[in-house]
Amino acid sequence: MRQFSQLLDGLVYTRSRNGKLDLIAAYMRDAPDPDRGWALAALTGNLDLKAVKSSAIGEMIRARTDPVLYEMSRDYVGDLAETVALLWPKSEDQPAEVDDGSLNLSAVIDRLHGVSRAAAPQALAQMMDHLDSSGRFALLKLATGGLRVGISARLAKTGFAQGFGLDVDDVEQVWHALSPPYEALFDWAEGRSGRPDPEGTPYFRPFMLAHPLEADSVDLTDYAAEWKWDGIRIQIVGTGTETRLYSRAGDDISGSFPEIAAAFAGHAVLDGELLVKGEFQGGEAASFNALQQRLGRKAVTTRMMEDYPAFVRLYDLLIDGEEDLRALPWHQRRARLEGFVPTLDPHRFDLSQLIEASDFEALADIRAGARDAAIEGVMLKRRDSPYVPGRKAALWYKWKRDPLTADCVMMYAQRGHGKRSSFYSDYTFGCWTPDGELLPVGKAYSGFTDEELKWLDRFVRQNTVNRFGPVREVEKTLVLEVAFDSIHDSKRHKSGLAMRFPRIARIRKDKPAHEADTVEGLKKLVS
Amino acid sequence: MAHWIEPHPTGIYVRPADAWIDPSLPQERALVTHGHADHARGGHGHVWATRETLAIMGLRYGTASGTAVDYGEEVRLGGVRIRYVPAGHVLGSAQILLEHAGERVVVTGDYKRRPDPTCLPFEPVPCDIFVTEATFGLPVFRHPDTGSEMDRLLAALHANPDRCVLVGAYALGKAQRVISELRGRGHHDAIYIHGALERMCALYQEFGVDLGELRPATGVPAKEMRGHIILSPPSALNDRWSRRLPEPITAMASGWMRVRQRARQKNVELPLVISDHADWDELTDTIREVAPSETWITHGREEALLHWCMTHQIRARALALVGREDEVEG
Numbered sequence: 001m002r003q004f005s006q007l008l009d010g011l012v013y014t015r016s017r018n019g020k021l022d023l024i025a026a027y028m029r030d031a032p033d034p035d036r037g038w039a040l041a042a043l044t045g046n047l048d049l050k051a052v053k054s055s056a057i058g059e060m061i062r063a064r065t066d067p068v069l070y071e072m073s074r075d076y077v078g079d080l081a082e083t084v085a086l087l088w089p090k091s092e093d094q095p096a097e098v099d100d101g102s103l104n105l106s107a108v109i110d111r112l113h114g115v116s117r118a119a120a121p122q123a124l125a126q127m128m129d130h131l132d133s134s135g136r137f138a139l140l141k142l143a144t145g146g147l148r149v150g151i152s153a154r155l156a157k158t159g160f161a162q163g164f165g166l167d168v169d170d171v172e173q174v175w176h177a178l179s180p181p182y183e184a185l186f187d188w189a190e191g192r193s194g195r196p197d198p199e200g201t202p203y204f205r206p207f208m209l210a211h212p213l214e215a216d217s218v219d220l221t222d223y224a225a226e227w228k229w230d231g232i233r234i235q236i237v238g239t240g241t242e243t244r245l246y247s248r249a250g251d252d253i254s255g256s257f258p259e260i261a262a263a264f265a266g267h268a269v270l271d272g273e274l275l276v277k278g279e280f281q282g283g284e285a286a287s288f289n290a291l292q293q294r295l296g297r298k299a300v301t302t303r304m305m306e307d308y309p310a311f312v313r314l315y316d317l318l319i320d321g322e323e324d325l326r327a328l329p330w331h332q333r334r335a336r337l338e339g340f341v342p343t344l345d346p347h348r349f350d351l352s353q354l355i356e357a358s359d360f361e362a363l364a365d366i367r368a369g370a371r372d373a374a375i376e377g378v379m380l381k382r383r384d385s386p387y388v389p390g391r392k393a394a395l396w397y398k399w400k401r402d403p404l405t406a407d408c409v410m411m412y413a414q415r416g417h418g419k420r421s422s423f424y425s426d427y428t429f430g431c432w433t434p435d436g437e438l439l440p441v442g443k444a445y446s447g448f449t450d451e452e453l454k455w456l457d458r459f460v461r462q463n464t465v466n467r468f469g470p471v472r473e474v475e476k477t478l479v480l481e482v483a484f485d486s487i488h489d490s491k492r493h494k495s496g497l498a499m500r501f502p503r504i505a506r507i508r509k510d511k512p513a514h515e516a517d518t519v520e521g522l523k524k525l526v527s
Numbered sequence: 528m529a530h531w532i533e534p535h536p537t538g539i540y541v542r543p544a545d546a547w548i549d550p551s552l553p554q555e556r557a558l559v560t561h562g563h564a565d566h567a568r569g570g571h572g573h574v575w576a577t578r579e580t581l582a583i584m585g586l587r588y589g590t591a592s593g594t595a596v597d598y599g600e601e602v603r604l605g606g607v608r609i610r611y612v613p614a615g616h617v618l619g620s621a622q623i624l625l626e627h628a629g630e631r632v633v634v635t636g637d638y639k640r641r642p643d644p645t646c647l648p649f650e651p652v653p654c655d656i657f658v659t660e661a662t663f664g665l666p667v668f669r670h671p672d673t674g675s676e677m678d679r680l681l682a683a684l685h686a687n688p689d690r691c692v693l694v695g696a697y698a699l700g701k702a703q704r705v706i707s708e709l710r711g712r713g714h715h716d717a718i719y720i721h722g723a724l725e726r727m728c729a730l731y732q733e734f735g736v737d738l739g740e741l742r743p744a745t746g747v748p749a750k751e752m753r754g755h756i757i758l759s760p761p762s763a764l765n766d767r768w769s770r771r772l773p774e775p776i777t778a779m780a781s782g783w784m785r786v787r788q789r790a791r792q793k794n795v796e797l798p799l800v801i802s803d804h805a806d807w808d809e810l811t812d813t814i815r816e817v818a819p820s821e822t823w824i825t826h827g828r829e830e831a832l833l834h835w836c837m838t839h840q841i842r843a844r845a846l847a848l849v850g851r852e853d854e855v856e857g
């Protein structure tokens with residue numbers, strides 16, 4: 001376990017991307033099988049363990065140490081796994097900081113695989129006794145699902161590829177044909193066998209992405225315009241016998257949207273936007289808010305599927321049967337797509353319509369007039385562009401709607417996570433009611449610079465009027481200009497409003513708090 | 528109990544002696560435990576401290592007007608018998624033992640229990656009131672063995688012969704201890720130091736602490752420092768000063784490095800958990816060993832230690848002293 005826990009520690013502390021890649025590459029070369037395969041699965045988020053709940057870990061530590069001291073420690077450290085790893089009391093006869101080497105990563109994974117949820121805490125406790133604090137941290141991160149060491153699946157694969165002098169895109173292509181602990185991958189990487197054959201498996205193809213539009217205009221004879229829908233970008237890969245859905249990062253999200261996967265039986269690869277039908281929109285695409293109810297859930301109930309029915313609005317056809325269309329110009333692919341969509345279940349799939357505009361100015365007017373909650377902006381696609389992975393200059397542009405803004409008053413602040421755990425970086429802000437009270441309307445933790453964060457942190461510390469656990473209530477004097485993509489009705493919030501992607505646009509030190517916006521004013525912006 | 532000693536936000540006042548211990552405001556008579564700035568301020572009328580602490584204060588404030596007290600020597604002030612006892616924190620650090628009206632009070636200042644080649648070890652003194660620090664007063668703080676941390680430092684150095692390891696360490700105490708520990712492990716190469724460490728290192732050497740060959744890190748070509756250890760105050764780690772060093776691996780020697788996010792916030796790549804303060808086990812073991820009738824907790828995470836005392840049938844109270852640096856010296 002020590003080799004793996006040292007890798008995780010190294011990844012936590014190493015700043016540069018290259019440094020992280022070196023660490024991963026070296027580990028992948030040096031660690032024994034099948035440990036390194038499991039490590040690769042863990043780093044890429046492909047370790048499918050029944051996650052032990054945080055609450056079970058809390059219970060486990062409370063049974064072994066003073067609960068008050070545990071709470072104080074957790075409040076100080078911030079992270080549950082780290083708190084427990086540091087706090088873990090070993091039996092008297094064992095030195096506190098030694099990994100005794102009796103557990104390797106594979107043994108840990110086997111144990112976690114085999115154990116029932118009820119028996120998991122005890123199994124964990126037994127393993128904890130054999131590890132040092134880094135090992136305990138790694139174990140708890142594995143057990144709770146999600147390492148969160150600041151690297152993406154892509155970076156892990158890049159590190160792996162670098163370790164063996166492979167091209168990461170080659171690794172990506174075969175990736176979904178393989179499963180942990182990836183014996184075939186290591187066999188190929190070390191020259192013991194040929195490249196695994198992905199054909200016949202529903203593997204992920206890298207997405208084509210867009211640059212933000214910076215030019216004042218483009219020529220619509222060269223570029224086609226299409227709405228940019230505010231859902232999640234999705235790739236549908238069907239082999240005819242199996243269908244998988246991939247997110248933009250290449251994560252398999254078929255499990256979260258089983259009705260989509262089930263409705264697609266074709267042999268093709270499509271690019272589209274996953275949306276949820278909203279009843280208030282008369283069956284049209286609902287706001288991102290509605291989609292959020294479905295995100296990040298591993299198990300989906302029938303109720304969820306009925307209340308938030310998902311569908312896919314299709315943008316592009318990459319592969320049709322055995323034919324790879326990606327090298328064709330966009331307009332040819334578009335024609336093929338328009339022919340393809342009618343063969344699909346209309347409840348689950350539709351075509352993303354093009355925007356007909358005589359020239360760029362007309363397009364700008366149409367964009368400005370778009371009030372549909374599910375529209376995030378406009379896409380501009382070069383008519384002759386092939387479908388190429390990543391962001392290529394001048395092929396695709398995204399032209400987002402201008403954000404809305406409101407002047408709000410800071411009400412509460414909370415410490416951030418990760419690098420920001422010593423800063424008050426999460427702010428709840430409010431607007432005025434007709435009675436002259438402030439009602440919280442949102443929460444933001446981004447948008448400011450490092451310098452502004454320091455200033456805000458100091459403001460919070462110097463203007464605290466009340467403390468509720470980790471939350472500080474502040475003097476209601478600071479106006480924050482908040483930018484947000486849209487605002488919606490919400491039953492969950494007292495103000496009846498929920499902002500989409502709120503962030504701090506400016507700190508309005510110049511503006512007195514009583515001049516901030518009203519809740520009524522915000523309601524007029526609801527889409 | 529001990530009504531003759533009064534905790535105030537600005538220090539501990541010993542009434543019959545009309546003297547303050549580690550006062551944060553200038554006072555006529557000050558008893559100073561050690562030279563860190565949050566305990567030893569300038570501007571007092573007369574200071575009683577160890578010879579080393581007076582020298583450190585002289586270096587920092589330019590004044591050394593005071594009475595040097597040897598460890599174990601007895602001083603009488605207004606009927607209070609006062610002795611300075613080694614605290615094991617930094618060079619010259621002392622606990623102050625006060626006896627009056629049949630009662631014994633020990634004020635620890637800052638202390639640690641593990642070995643430190645640059646100062647005398649902490650001596651437990653049985654007493655009625657034990658006034659302890661609580662910098663690392665949370666059970667997550669358990670400092671590992673110093674030797675294993677030094678091994679990690681040397682391993683990083685040897686694995687990167689083309690780079691240097693820049694160690695952030697407090698100018699008084701930690702820097703000299705790290706150097707001394709390195710020497711003790713057979714590392715005799717020249718060590719480069721930031722200008723802010725020079726005078727304090729020289730002072731340690733005058734008091735007989737062998738630090739080996741030290742060179743200023745200023746005005747030296749980068750390539751000369753490759754494969755070497757460089758020490759600087761923590762504030763210089765991510766400062767412009769460090770930009771001209773040969774690809775430094777940023778390390779920091781501090782008890783705070785025990786918590787990952789603290790290290791990450793400071794952009795530390797090689798956290799070394801080396802502290803001059805007692806960790807949780809040292810704090811609780813010391814309270815048990817000294818077995819006072821009452822424990823006063825001065826600064827740090829006093830809440831947790833207070834709770835621990837309460838659950839162990841030890842009478843305790845937390846003092847709210849101002850001006851003690853939170854998370855600065857570690």
